[in-house]
Amino acid sequence: MFSGFMVNAWTVASIVAVVAGLVGFFVVLRGSAFVAHAVPNGSFAGAAGASLIGISTLIGLGVFSLLGALGIGLLGRRGRHDAVTALALVVMLGLGSLFLSMSVEYAPEIYSLLFGEVLGISSNAVAPTAGLALICVAAIGLLYRPLMLASVLPEVGEARGVSSFRMELCFLAVVALASTMTVPVVGTLLIFSLMIGAPAAARSFTHRPLAAMALSVAIALVTVWSAIAASYTTDYPVGFFVASISAAAYALGRGWSFWRRRRQLIGRPTLGPATHTAALPS
Amino acid sequence: MSGSSLHGLSGAVFALLAPVIEPGFFSSEVVHVAIVVGAVVAIVSGTVGVFTVIRGQSFAGEALGDIGTTGGSGAFLVGVGPLLGFLVIGVVAAGAMEMIGIQRARGRDLATGMVLGAGLGLAALLLYLDSTVHNTTGATFTILFGSVFTVASSTIPLIVLLSVVVLAIVFALYRPLLLSSISAEMAAARGIHVRALGGAYLLALALAVALASMTIGTILSTALLVGPAASALRLTRRPSHAIALAGSIGVAAMWLGILLAYDSFSWPPVQTGWPVSFFVVTLILIVYLLSGLPRLLRTRTRAV
Numbered sequence: 152m153f154s155g156f157m158v159n160a161w162t163v164a165s166i167v168a169v170v171a172g173l174v175g176f177f178v179v180l181r182g183s184a185f186v187a188h189a190v191p192n193g194s195f196a197g198a199a200g201a202s203l204i205g206i207s208t209l210i211g212l213g214v215f216s217l218l219g220a221l222g223i224g225l226l227g228r229r230g231r232h233d234a235v236t237a238l239a240l241v242v243m244l245g246l247g248s249l250f251l252s253m254s255v256e257y258a259p260e261i262y263s264l265l266f267g268e269v270l271g272i273s274s275n276a277v278a279p280t281a282g283l284a285l286i287c288v289a290a291i292g293l294l295y296r297p298l299m300l301a302s303v304l305p306e307v308g309e310a311r312g313v314s315s316f317r318m319e320l321c322f323l324a325v326v327a328l329a330s331t332m333t334v335p336v337v338g339t340l341l342i343f344s345l346m347i348g349a350p351a352a353a354r355s356f357t358h359r360p361l362a363a364m365a366l367s368v369a370i371a372l373v374t375v376w377s378a379i380a381a382s383y384t385t386d387y388p389v390g391f392f393v394a395s396i397s398a399a400a401y402a403l404g405r406g407w408s409f410w411r412r413r414r415q416l417i418g419r420p421t422l423g424p425a426t427h428t429a430a431l432p433s
Numbered sequence: 434m435s436g437s438s439l440h441g442l443s444g445a446v447f448a449l450l451a452p453v454i455e456p457g458f459f460s461s462e463v464v465h466v467a468i469v470v471g472a473v474v475a476i477v478s479g480t481v482g483v484f485t486v487i488r489g490q491s492f493a494g495e496a497l498g499d500i501g502t503t504g505g506s507g508a509f510l511v512g513v514g515p516l517l518g519f520l521v522i523g524v525v526a527a528g529a530m531e532m533i534g535i536q537r538a539r540g541r542d543l544a545t546g547m548v549l550g551a552g553l554g555l556a557a558l559l560l561y562l563d564s565t566v567h568n569t570t571g572a573t574f575t576i577l578f579g580s581v582f583t584v585a586s587s588t589i590p591l592i593v594l595l596s597v598v599v600l601a602i603v604f605a606l607y608r609p610l611l612l613s614s615i616s617a618e619m620a621a622a623r624g625i626h627v628r629a630l631g632g633a634y635l636l637a638l639a640l641a642v643a644l645a646s647m648t649i650g651t652i653l654s655t656a657l658l659v660g661p662a663a664s665a666l667r668l669t670r671r672p673s674h675a676i677a678l679a680g681s682i683g684v685a686a687m688w689l690g691i692l693l694a695y696d697s698f699s700w701p702p703v704q705t706g707w708p709v710s711f712f713v714v715t716l717i718l719i720v721y722l723l724s725g726l727p728r729l730l731r732t733r734t735r736a737v
Binding site for chain 2: 179182183184185187188189229230231233234235236237238240241242244245246248249251252340343344347348351387388390391392393394395397398401405
């Protein structure tokens with residue numbers, strides 16, 4: 152399980168989990184689950200287009216995810232954000248189906264693009280993935296404070312000179328970058344489950360942002376590692392395990408916060424008004 | 434006007450349209466079915482879509498379509514009709530979203546995403562089992578990108594029946610649904626059970642999306658749900674007008690898309706035809722971009 156080609160799988164999947172955990176924290180914080188679904192899913196058209204004209208898949212994915220993300224950001228300024236996201240997604244998928252109809256791509260390759268082929272990662276995928284991951288992590292580090300402010304208190308951010316619109320575009324670009332590096336190795340499904348499941352679970356356990364980010368990365372890593380191990384032993388697709396474990400982690404987090412609220416409500420009624428309001432069922 | 438001159442006139446019209454419409458368009462059985470199914474689905478999607486866009490639930494619509502893949506592949510595995518799989522999984526997923534859904538929009542997106550993630554994970558497993566049990570992987574492509582040109586004419590009665598059910602739900606709940614979509618607080622103050630109403634609406638959405646993604650594919654299902662409705666809501670503020678307009682835009686885009694796709698069978702680079710979804714999606718995007726123009730011009734003139 153730890154020899155030969157599996158080493159690449161472990162390395163790349165761990166890199167992907169770290170990036171997904173970090174970027175996903177902001178995805179959940181900003182409520183951008185739809186964007187995190189649309190950008191990787193739509194960038195699939197880029198891969199199809201790249202194979203059609205015979206250039207590297209990575210370039211196709213990068214171009215399409217960036218164009219999609221920028222399109223969502225620019226159009227979303229005037230229209231309804233979720234409707235625009237849906238439109239951008241279907242336009243990219245429409246182009247994707249056009250490219251597919253023109254090329255002679257085989258169905259298994261489409262399947263692996265959508266659902267990932269983490270066990271078949273070659274060693275020359277490691278370097279570009281690591282490079283793009285470094286850029287992603289650096290961008291999150293640089294944007295951390297303004298992005299945090301623009302996500303939680305956009306009005307205060309605007310007053311302090313942090314443009315919400317510019318932050319939105321930067322954030323979308325980071326999501327696009329994360330999609331570009333992850334789609335060819337793990338498929339559109341895996342990255343989405345990780346980006347949503349792990350951070351959402353982490354946020355049920357702690358409200359401090361740095362702790363939540365660390366926990367989110369940890370949950371993502373554990374999810375990916377156990378999914379690969381399970382997939383290796385059972386031969387079932389890795390995406391299935393990633394999705395189920397992420398969902399289980401989220402359910403656990405929701406259960407934990409529910410239980411804690413209940414205990415606060417019953418156990419300590421005299422702690423003062425702050426706890427009371429927090430304990431009231433919403 | 435005499436019959437012969439009328440005949441001559443229509444002949445002239447056809448001659449004029451000959452470069453636009455490939456021969457055989459109006460006599461093809463496949464095209465007839467596509468035109469009927471496309472129109473029915475576009476009207477249902479446009480109607481439900483107006484509420485979807487007002488409520489900001491495009492993601493739920495998209496997710497339900499994607500999750501249909503799970504139902505389709507599951508049905509393929511056990512050997513029942515795909516529509517049954519789409520319907521069952523759509524209703525189950527809508528129920529799950531409603532159950533874990535938090536009322537605020539942000540939490541709702543998260544709940545949708547979690548259900549979508551779990552559903553797609555299951556789809557990955559089912560498609561894998563499909564390919565090992567039935568020894569074919571073509572199912573993936575059919576389920577994801579289903580085409581209006583492959584709908585069997587025998588399914589039309591079922592499609593119409595489902596459409597009537599969806600439209601009945603929407604119009605029976607029309608006024609309370611509209612109120613709760615615009616202001617949940619005001620609806621609750623009037624004694625409307627907002628949560629139950631949201632659940633009923635989600636059920637209608639699930640049925641509409643299952644219907645659309647089964648017949649014309651997941652891509653077009655989302656496109657017809659969100660695109661025409663979002664465009665219509667930018668052009669008119671009255672919901673009833675928006676529903677009529679969304680239905681018309683959807684039908685027009687669908688028909689023109691079918692026509693172009695039919696024409697494209699003789700287009701380069703391969704003589705197999707361009708996909709309908711590409712044309713319809715492009716037309717819908719154009720309509721959406723154009724629908725922003727009136728407001729843009731109004732603000733410009735006011736500024737000057």
